[in-house]
Amino acid sequence: MTKLQTITGMADILPEDIGFWHVLEKTARTLFETYGFEEIRTPIVEDTRLFQRGIGENSQVVQKEMYTFDDKGGDSVTMRPEGTASVMRAYLQHSLMAKDAITKLYYMGPMFRYERPQKGRLRQFHQIGVELMGIDSPLADAEVVIMMDRLIRTLGISHYRLEINSLGTLEERKPYLECLVKHFTRFTDKLCDDCKKRLEKNPLRILDCKEETCIKLADEAPTIFDALTEQTKEEFDKFKKLLDEAGVVYMVNPRIVRGLDYYEKTAFEFVSDKLGSQSAFSAGGRYNRLALELGGKEVPSVGFSIGCERIIMLMKEQEFETTMQAELKGVYLAPLDEASFDVCQGLLQNLRDEGVRAEMDYQKKSMKAQMRRANKLDFRYVVIMGEVERQKGIVTLKDLENGEQEEVKIEDLCSKFNIQ
C-alpha cells in the first residue's frame, strides 16, 4: 500500500459536502452574535501543561488520547483535544475580564484526539464552542442551552433530545462519590469488569454503564440530588424553569457524566438516536474551577461545544428527498474557432472583473463538448462566438434554462450581466 491517502481518522471535506459546513458555520455565527458572543481564534498547538492542568491529569483524554510531541526546542507541545482550556488561557493571558465583567466568546475549528475512529468519531474532528465567562448563574446556564436549542431548530433538525443534570459542586460531589463507592463496593463481584475498574478510577461512570446488572445496581445507588445543597438545588430548579419558559424541551438524566474534570453543577447533552453509538452531538456545562486550575483567579463559566461532523450527520438526515436542484447561474463562453477563442479569453476576464461567474475551456473544443460542459457545470447562459458572430461584432447568447437565444453586441455583453 504505497498509495498516498489521508492517515487514519483524518478525513477530507470535499466540495460536495462543504455546503453543509457553510450553512452550519454561518447559522451559528449569526445566532451567537445576536446573543452577544464574539469569535476568538486560538492556536491549534499549545503547551502540553495547559491541557494536563485544564482537562485533568487523570482524564482519559489527557492520559491516552493527546497528540503530544516535543518541538525542535525540546518543549512538549500538544495539538488541542478541545477548545475550552485554550479559550480560558487566552482570557487570562489577555485579561479579557478588564473590558467587562462578562465575556462571551465562541470559536470553531479542528480538534485532535488519538482514538480508534468509528461512526461520528474522528481523530481530527471539528467543534464549534461557546463560553460565557465571569458569572455563576442559572440564567447564564439557561442562556447558552436555549441558544443551542435555537441553533438546532434553525438548522431544521428535529430528531433530538436534551438531557440535563446537575453534577454538584466539587465540595458536594466529594462526599457523594465516597457514598457511591461504598454502595458499589458491596456488590463488587456483580459489577462488570469495566465497572470494577471504574470503581477506582471514575465511579460516576458506573451510572452510565450499559450492562444490565450494572444498571440495576446503579438504579439502587444514591443519586447526586441527595447530596446537593439547597442552593445548588435551587439553581438547578431555576435553570429548568428558564428552559420551560423558553419552550425548550428537556429531560433530567441523573446518569449524565462529563468526561472532563472541570465540569460542575449544570451539565447537559443534546443527543440523537440517529448517530450510531456516539449519540451526543453537543454537550457542555458549568466549569467554575478551570481558571483556578490554570493558575488564575476563579472565573465562573458555562459553555458547550458542538461536534460538527455529528450535527452535520443530522442535517443530512433531514435532507430527505430534498432534491435541491443546483441553481443555474453564470456564463459559459463557447468559441468555435481560433480567432474567437482569443476574443472570448478577453471577454472571460471582463465578465469576471464585473463579478460574473464565467468559465470557458482551456483549449479549443467542439461545440457539442462545450455545450455539454456548460450544462454539466450548471451555467445559465452560453455565449457562442464563431466566425459569423465575430464579423458582425456580436455573440449569440443562449439561455440554457429555456433554450432561447438572442444576439448581443460584444460591447454590451458585460453590462447585460452587470445589471442583473
Add this chain to the structure above:
RNA sequence: GUGGGCGUAGCUCAGUUGGUUAGAGCACCAGGUUGUGGCCCUGGGGGUCGGGGGUUCAAUUCCCCUCGCUCACCCCA
C-alpha cells in the same frame, strides 16, 4: 488497547466449485448534427481483483502474514 465485518474500474457492486484477453450500471471522453446542452444511440479510455508470501501446471478465487476501511467496546463532541 480489544473484538466483529469488509477490501474487484472514479462510485455502487457482480463474478470465478482455481483454468485462456476480469464484468455490469453510473460517471468520464468522443462520435451520431464539419455551429447548439439536458434525453437517446454507438464507440472508447480506465483495474498490480489492497499488499507480501505460500500451495499448484495454473490463484482475483485456497492457506498464512500484513496494511487499510468500517462498526462496536473503552471513552467522548
